Amino acid sequence: MQYRPTDIEPKWQQRWAEAGVAEIDVTAPGDKLYMLNMFPYPSGDLHVGHGRNYILGDALYRFFRMRGRAALNPMGWDAFGLPAENAAIKNQIHPRQWTLANIQRMKKQFARWGILYDWSKEIASCEPEYYRWNQWLFLQLYKRGLAYRGTAPVNWCPQDQTVLANEQVVDGRCERCGALVEQRELSQWFLKITEYADRLDAGLDTLEHWPEKVKLMQRNWIGRSLGADVDFPVPSVGHPIRIFTTRPDTIYGATFMVLAPEHPDVPKMIADAHDREEIEAWITTVRNQSALERQESGKEGRFTGKYAINPFTNEEIPIWLGNFVLPQYGTGAIMSVPAHDQRDFEFARQYGLPIRIVVKPAGGDGVEPNDMAEAFTFKDESGVSVNSGPIDGLPVPKAIEKIISIIEERGLGKGTVRYRLRDWLISRQRYWGTPIPMLYCEKDGLVPVPEEELPVRLPLDVPFTGREGNPLAKTPEFIEATCPRCNGTARRETDTMDTFVDSSWYFLRFVTPRDESKIFDSEVVNRWLPVDQYIGGIEHAILHLLYARFITRTLHDMGLIAFEEPFTRLFNQGVITKEGYKDANGAWVSPSEVEWRDEKPYRGGEALTAEVTKMSKSRLNVVPPDELIAKFGADTERVYTLFIAPPEKEAAWSDEGVIGAYRFLGRVWHMGVVLSGAGPASGPEKPAAEAAAAPQVIRKMHQTIDAVTSRIERFEFNTAISALMEFSNVLAEAPSREPYEALLKLLHPFAPHATEELWEMLGNEGLVLTSTWPVADRALMQEETAIIAVQINGKLRGQVEVPAPAEEQRVMDAVFSNEKIQTWITGKEIVKKIYVPGKLVNVVVK
RNA sequence: GCGAAAGUGGCGGAACUGGCAGACGCGCUGGACUUAGGAUCCAGUGGCCCAAAGCCGUGUGGGUUCGAGUCCCACCUUUCGCACCA
Secondary structure, three states: OOOOHHHHHHHHHHHHHHHOOOOOOOOOOOOEEEEEEOOOOOOOOOOHHHHHHHHHHHHHHHHHHHOOOEEEOOOOEOOOOHHHHHHHHHHOOOHHHHHHHHHHHHHHHHHHOOOOOOHHHOOEOOOHHHHHHHHHHHHHHHHOOOEEEEEEEEEEEOOOOEEEOHHHEEOOEEOOOOOEOEEEEEEEEEEOHHHHHHHHHHHHHHOOEOOHHHHHHHHHHHOOEEEEEEEEOOOOOOOOEEEEEOOHHHHHHOOEEEEOOOOOOHHHHHOOOOOHHHHHHHHHHHHHOOHHHHHHOOOOEEEEEEEEEOOOOOOEEEEEEEOOOOOOOOOOEEEEOOOOOHHHHHHHHHHOOOOOOOEEEOOOOOOOHHHOOOOOOOOOOOEEEOOOHHHOOOEHHHHHHHHHHHHHHOOOEEEEEEOOOOOEEOEEOOOOOOEOOEEEEOOOEEEEOOHHHOOOOOOOOOOOOOOOOOHHHHOHHHHEEEOOOOOOEEEEOOOEEOHHHHOOOHHHHOOOOOOOOOOOOHHHHHHHOOEEEEEEEHHHOOHHHHHHHHHHHHHHHOOOOOOOOOEEEEEEEOOEEEEEEEOOOOOEEOHHHOEEEOOEEEEOOEEOEEEEEEOOHHHOOOOOHHHHHHHHOHHHHHHHHHHOOOOOOOEEOOOOOHHHHHHHHHHHHHHHHHHHOOOOOOOOOOOOOOOOOOHHHHHHHHHHHHHHHHHHHOOOHHHHHHHHHHHHHHHHHOOOHHHHHHHHHHHOOOOHHHHHHHHHHOOOOOHHHHOOOOOOOHHHHOOOEEEEEEEEOOEEEEEEEEEOOOOHHHHHHHHHOOHHHHHHOOOOOOEEEEOOOOOOEEEEEO
16 A cells, blocks of 8 residues: 555545534633734745745644644734735736635645644635724724824835835835835824834843844834933024934033934024025935935035034034934934044044044043044943043943933933834825725814724725726725714725734734624633744744734723733744746746756756745745645645754755655555555565564654654754654564554644544544644653763773663762773772763763 | 854754764665666765775864863854944
């Protein structure tokens, strides 16, 4: 009986589906465990790179099931978004139809991988049953002042014809399409995430089971800075200008001030300047630049002709405008300390502004400003204040402390905390998203849609032209509305929400997904959440995870949930890469067109370059699972995917490597066939299937149970599988039934179909439903003998074998009663015993 | 520039608190079975050496230790994140 996965896998998938094995009653008692894979955008076909994410989650889920946990493992669809709309424009198919078809396709793929989800909990964010609660959530935030409409310079993607959140702009480009992002001054909807900046930052410390890397990325993104706000009097303007600095200790070295060109006091300041027109033209140029252009044009500035007074030195210092000062951060104004800030230093050198040293190295001498090649930025005890009046001689941290207290005493300002984080821009000028439930009434202004009128349904019959503007804005039936306050005519908001709003709370909906009366049941949610294990890609380290943490806190503050952090454990799997081929123009070439000569890729006569990158459709390097499964089965793909590398690491897909997983399963299969008596033994002598297992097999079995269990818990799937391969190799020498059944159980999370079939073949019933995870007997794991290495004066003298009892003292007794060792040791030598449990035992003689 | 992680055979990778480096798998070499094999099975496979013995081997250079892939110091390289955030 040959191992033919395609003959058996669909059968088991059908049985699991019919039995609803993964469906769980959230009101039933049990040792709850909420597992969650980030719900995907339904883009169509999944490839083996996507598979890694879900296979990993399923292996873990099956493991916890077998250990008796009441595990919830739901799945849904992040179903709003731009690609559906682009498909509508390109192929004249409605976004909804396109999305639902993709969902059907992907659901089949999940099933074909043997992944068990509780489909009774399925949600799709594009359905009114879901997005009405998105709208409800928005109204609650609006009520609390956490959602507001404001005018601000925003990121505009000319390609996608919409505004973007700061988080969606990468290197000055649209994260989605790569187009250069423009700055536009627009009135838009924001969520006040900045109000939670301090709590989002502090909360990171409580996330013990999150990758450090993700926490660090979030911390950097929030960008908490301690410093001081200080007022500098400006006689010519009539009121002081407030600056923010993280280095108030350097205030005696502030020799000029720089304002962002956008600073509100600028027009007044330059009104009587002789070169006003030139300055205004320059300001216009800077304001129209994208963030990227602004940075790439280097440091530029203009002198306003006005002076501020340094409140500590009482000197008049010139006020400049500088393109490197950002209007959105701090107060949009800085005191410049060129000696100790690299940006200020460059600016001062460029425009010949004075440089004054106010910090010198501790225990050393300062330098002359003229000799400086760069700013000296001492941030810790390595720097000491000089030329700074009351703080002279103090190391930097102490100096900061003292100067802030002086600033506060003199009423010049105060110590403050500033954040880099900005409010979350959620308006999108696109169709396929949740309509923002707001109205514009001529009489009453902005009016929220009453909760009982939700959902504001997205109309399905709208024109898709692909030209500028949101299709909703061209749909009068949608726009025309009645004001709930005055019954007069009102205009409906046509912006839709960023799809990251949808995904910022979906994990709360999964426990009571069909509740039509409320967003979720607080009692049930408090029992099941936070999510115990969240699994997804590192690309969401900031965006999704930060938004979800923010929304969770707002719901907590509304009294709807008892916790502030949504995800207890987070795991980020690495991407799967594969070689792709590029022609001279940088265009990707299909692997089917590639010919090999001297191990180098060509197309026709043209030499190609090979590049290993993340699997993606556009790079033509995806491996579709269908073909692979048809040939080797889903179990092979599952085992290979988990075996290929540690799951958090990037892994290179190898078509040849797959065969190793297939062979392994084939050997396990063959052994099962022989043990069950279902087929003839291959060798001349039939193994004694019912005979007692050999001691070395029993030992290996317990060692393997122990290793696989702890490795799964630590996400070391690759070595868990290698331990199973080792066990299978040992077992093949002397097959017997009991250890073989243990092997099947341990293998089940990775290769569920084959193990079910073999389990049944042995006369057992329903592995996934009935069997429990084996437990290792530590006493039986012990090796019977230990090799003792004896070193004398650093040289290996020899090795002897002794019985290996568990306790240290008995090992040592065994060692020193050994005649051979006694003859090596002379009376003069000092004996040092080194006992390493389960490992080599050394005796060192000096 | 700042921050973080990582450098081990031809390849993916193992080695938990320092204790037999290279587990497991791919590939490769030889063999068996075959009309055939890109199926399956067996054996071998870090380097030097015909072989044995032996020596050398975890990015580089130092150090600690009876013993270092693992710890410490300096450096090199790669990847990732942030990037005028005052």
